[in-house]
Amino acid sequence: MNKHITIKDIAREAGVSVSLVSFVMNNRIGADGKRKYRVSEDTRIRVLEVARRLNYQPNSAARNLRQGRTHVIGAVLSDMSNIFYGSIARQLEDIALEHGYTLLIGSTDENPQKFESVVRTFLEKDVEGFIMVPTEGSESTMEYLQNAGVPTVVIDRHFPYVHVPNVFTDNEKAMETAYATLVGQGARRIHMVSYGMRISSIIDRENTFCRCLAGDGVEHPEERISRISFDMKPEEPKLIVDHLLADGCDGLVIASNMPAVSIIKALFQRKVKIQKDIRIVSFDYSNVYGLFDPAIPYIQQPLQDITRKACDILYHLIELRGEGRDIRGENATYVFEGTLIQE
Amino acid sequence: MNKHITIKDIAREAGVSVSLVSFVMNNRIGADGKRKYRVSEDTRIRVLEVARRLNYQPNSAARNLRQGRTHVIGAVLSDMSNIFYGSIARQLEDIALEHGYTLLIGSTDENPQKFESVVRTFLEKDVEGFIMVPTEGSESTMEYLQNAGVPTVVIDRHFPYVHVPNVFTDNEKAMETAYATLVGQGARRIHMVSYGMRISSIIDRENTFCRCLAGDGVEHPEERISRISFDMKPEEPKLIVDHLLADGCDGLVIASNMPAVSIIKALFQRKVKIQKDIRIVSFDYSNVYGLFDPAIPYIQQPLQDITRKACDILYHLIELRGEGRDIRGENATYVFEGTLIQE
DNA sequence: CTGTTAGCGCCTTCAG
C-alpha cells in the first residue's frame, strides 16, 4: 500500500519548490514554439530524475479540479455488442487517444430512459463533450444538453428538433444505389425489410425506397415494407419471410445488418435459394454476406469519415467553449456517401 | 455558459452552511440502518429543493480528490469491435453500472505495447481496478500492477507468472465436448484450426485436442493443427483449407469465431459441402453458424458467469485495499463450464 | 530562473 507520490514529495527530494516541479511536469510548448515556463536545464533534469525514481504518477483528480478539465469525452451508442456500434466505439477510442482524450462508452439499447441515464452519469463524470447516437424520444435530453451548452455531436442520425452538429451517411443516395442494383439484376417485385424504429436513418431509407418504387409505377409502395423490432421476437423474421414469399418477392433490400442476419436465416430455413429465388442487397457489414454466391452486396457506411469528422467538430466545440464562447449556434451538417460493396 | 452550481451556492440560497448541504447530499444510511449524519427534516427538504431548482451537479473531480476514489474501473480487452469482446464489454458496463461504477474500455489488439499504454492511461485516470484480458508478452506490466497493489482480475486467460485472481472457461472440458461431438457424427480425420497466439485459452484447447487425438491412436496429433494469425492475411484461410482438403479432413474444430468465419468462407469458396463433406464444431458465437444444415454447433462460453464473478472479485479487492489491506495474496482461480449449442 | 500563496469543490472532524 505505497502511498501516492505527490509533487510535494518530489519537491522535497529534489530540493526545489512544488511550483518548479509543476512547471517541469507541464513543460508545455506555447503556440510560439517556446516553453511556457522557463526552468533551468539543471533543475529540470534533476526533477525529472527524482520523479522517475519515485515513480511519480500525477493525480488527475487534483488536476481536473484545478483546471476544470478532464480530457474525457463520452460516446453514447446504441449497443456496443453490435458490430456496427462496436466498430464505431473502437474508432472513436483510437481517435480520442490520438488527441489525448479518454473515451467513456455507454449503451442505450435504443431506450430513451437509458439514454438519459447514461448522459447523466457521464455528465457527473465531467465529460467535456459527447458523441452520440440519440434514441427515438431523446429530444428532452438533447434539448437539455443544448441549453447547458455541452459540446455535442450527433452521428448516424439526424433529428428535426435538435440543433447540434450532425454527421451521417447519405441514406437516400445509398438506397437509390441499393435499389438500382436489384433492378439491374432483374428483380421485378422488390420488397424492403426495415426496422420499427422511427429514426432518420431508417426513415430516409424507407422514404427513398418508396420513391424508387413509385418511380417504377408501383401504386402502394409502403405495402412493400415489412418491419422488424429492435428487440425482435423469434417468430418475427419467419412471419415476414412468409409474407414475402406469398407476395412473390424476388428482390429484397434490408435496412440494416441485424435484420439481415435474421431474415437471411429465416429464408434459409424456408429453403429459399438466396441470390437465386430472391436477390438481396443489405446495409452495413455482416460476415454472413460472403456465404452466398454471388455474395450479398451491401452498403458500407463511411464510418472512418464519420467518426473523424465528428471528433474534429467536437474538439473544436470544446475549444470554443473553453474560450467562453456560446456554441449553441454551431449546428452544421456533414453527409458522407456510402459505398456498395460486393465481395 | 452557466457557471457550475456548487454546494456553496446552495448553502447561500438555502440559508445554511456548506457542511449541512454536504450532509444532505451524502445522506448515507450507515451499516446500522441509521443515517450517518443527522439533519432536521426541514432543512433537508429545503436544501434538496434548492439543489433541484438550481440544477446542482456535484463536481466529481472535487469529490474524487477529497475521497481518493473515482468509482471508475477499467476494462482492458482485445478488440471491442469483435463481438466476443464487445459482448464482454457490454456486460461489464451493465454490471459496473449496477454497482455505481463507471467503466473505461480500452483495446489492445493483442499488442503488449498497446496493452501497457492503455493500462498507463487508465492508471492516470485513477481507475480503482482492472478487469483485463492480458496479451502475450504482458508479463512486465502485470507484474508492475501486482507490485503496486492495483486491484486486478484477469479473465478469459491465465498466465503462469501472474498471480492475480482469474476467471475463465474450462477450455479442456470444452474441447473434449467439441471433439466428442465430431466423433459422434462419424468424423474420422479430425483437424483443428487454431490461432497463432500463445495464450492459455488457445493453448489449452490445442493441448486437449492433441490428447483426444492421441487417445484415439493418432501418432502425431500436432500435425493436425493449422494456425491462423490474429491479423490475418487474406490468403491464410485458403492455404489452410487446401491443406485440410489434401489431407482428407472430414471433421474440424475451430478454436474461435474469427478464424471460423474466414475458414468457413474459404471452404464455401472451394465448394466444399459444409456439414456434409466436413463436419465443423466451433468456439464462440457467430451468426454464420445458423446458415448450415444442421447448424454448426459451437461452444458457448459462460460470459455472464465470468463477467459477474470477475466484477464481484474486483469489488472485493477494491474494498480490501480501501481498508489498507495487502491484496497481493489474492489470486484465486474460478473456472466455469462452456455449453455446446446447436441451434 | 525560482519560491510563495491562494484557491478549485468537496467532505469530515471537531466544536458548539
Next chain:
DNA sequence: CTGAAGGCGCTAACAG
C-alpha cells in the same frame, strides 16, 4: 442538530 475550518494535489498568478 448545525457551523467553522482544514486540507486532498495541483496549477497559476504574483513576487522576488
